[in-house]
Amino acid sequence: MPKITEASLHNAALAHLARYAATEAGLRRVLANRIRRWAREAEAEGQDVEAIAAEVAAGNARAAAIAARLVQAGAVDDAVFAKARARRLMGGGRSARATLAHLAAKGVAGETAREAIGQEDVPDELTSAVILCRKRRMGPFATVEPDPVLRQKWLASLARAGFGGEVARRALRLPREEAEEILAARP
Structure with a gap:
C-alpha cells in the first residue's frame, strides 16, 4: 500500500472542497478520516503496526499544514x-x-x-420562529383553533427548537397578516 503523501492529501482536500463547503476544522477532520481509513487498510494487509502509527502521525501533521495553507489561500474561510x-x-x-x-x-x-x-441578511429570532410556525402549521398558520393543550404543545415544539419563551409566545400570538408581513420583509 502506498504511503500517505502530501500530494495525495492535498488532492483529497481539493476534491472535498470542490463538492462541499468546509471549515478548517472540518477539512482537518475529513483528512484525518482518510488517514485512519488508510491505516486500517494497511493493518489489514499486515504492515508493521509501528510503521503505520508513525505514518499516521506524519499524515496528521501534513493534513493540518494543508488545511492551514488552504485557509491562507482563501479556499477555506x-x-x-x-x-x-x-x-x-x-x-x-x-x-x-x-x-x-x-x-x-x-x-x-x-x-x-x-x-x-448578527449579520443583516440573516433572519432575526422572531422571523425564524415565524418560519418554523409556518412550516409546522402552528400559531398564525394553524388550520384549527387551538385549545390550551395544543398551544402548550406548540410552545414545547418551539422550545425544543431552541426558541426562548418570550419569542415563542410572541410568534404564536401573531395575527396571520402580521406573520405574513414578517415573512415578506425578511432578508
Missing part, C-alpha cells in the same frame, strides 16, 4: 461558511441557539459564529 450556514439555518426556521450549536459542531469559533448570526 470559516467566516464565509458561518455566514452562509447561519443564513440557511435561520432562514429555515432554526433558532439562534440551535444555529450556534450547529456551527460549533462544524468547528467555527464562537465569536465568528455570533458575528455570522
